[in-house]
Amino acid sequence: MISIINADKPFDFEDTALQLFKYQYKYNAVYRKWVDDIKCEVDNVRSVREIPFLPISAFKSFKLHCELTNEQLVFLSSGTTGLMPSRHFVFDLDLYLKTTQLIFESLYGKLKDLCFLALLPSYLERSGSSLVQMVDHFITQSQYPQSGFYLYDHFELKNKLLECKEKNIPTVLFGVSFALLDFISENSISFPELIIIETGGMKGRKKEITRENLHNQIANGFGVINVHSEYGMTELFSQAYSKHEGIFYPGNTMSVLIKDISDPLNLVKDGKTGIINIIDLANVDSCAFIETQDLGKRYDDGSFEVLGRLDVSDIRGCNLMVSDL
Secondary structure (H helix, E strand, O other), X not given: OOOOOOOOOOOOHHHHHHHHHHHHHHHOHHHHXXXXXXXXXXXXXXXXXXXXXXXXXXXXHOOOOOOOOOOOEEEEOOOOXXXXXXXXXXXXXXXXXXXXXXXXXXXXXXXXXXXXXXXXXXXXXXXXXXXXXXXXXXXXXXXXXXXXXXOOOHHHHHHHHHHHHHOOOOEEEEXXXXXXXXXXXXXOOOOOOOEEEEEXXXXXXXXOOOHHHHHXXXXXXXXXXXXXXXXXXXXXXXXXXXXXXXXXXXXXXXXXXXXXXXXXXXXXXXXXXXXXXXXXXXOOOOOOEEEEEEEEEEOOOXXXXXXXXXXXXXXXXXXXXOOOO
């Protein structure tokens, strides 16, 4: 097993990615089949730009793993009713939690110094949510007893927000989009220092609206200037965060490349729209090289923007794989 997460020892992203590619090609049967089917010459891969990316739909169809060990748990996507959820078999939960902590702290400061409030009803109401695992870890690391999940208890959440404001407690509110809108439909507060991190979309509870409209409503309801966003998914161990204007900055274990919509094996230039492909070095035991179903743009500083979903995403993916895996 390759170990790449060490807070005290920086690593070379490109070199680590290439090592991980060869490791996963050797030990991950599903990924190896994909690489072989697209006629990739593994010995000729000398840059991350040449590494093949596995369609994200493979997480729905196959058990992606590199070693024959028993998983600790399985992360499950919320999915759509009647459709197969994505499954991420987790062999090292501590690695996931450490990764999420390192990424968050690199952008926002130490977990212990922040109060974490969570309004994530759709995630708490099902099993296998990686987001719940992450936020629960943040809550347990916080020194503030006000930290916690508030489900549908908007009255108690409002009281905790007002208490944190009065006591000048640095506070982060994680909220799924529809729940944040539900909260401000009943309550209006002014807490300019509050960091709101929206995630997860409407989950079928409300009509989807533009990010600008969503963030304007949330900002006005909580009295903040900017609304932050988290970009993460069941299939990833790493996250990216946006502090304003929908521009995401990935953690040091994550990198984004943009591929041509009509030819997913070819990269497009920075600033051009295409399919978001992600290298997640923390995905040691599953697959670190994932072609998502999202459209976006990458910028020359490594940041990226998410523009929407690819309409034909449900029919893309593992059609080159045979059913006997």
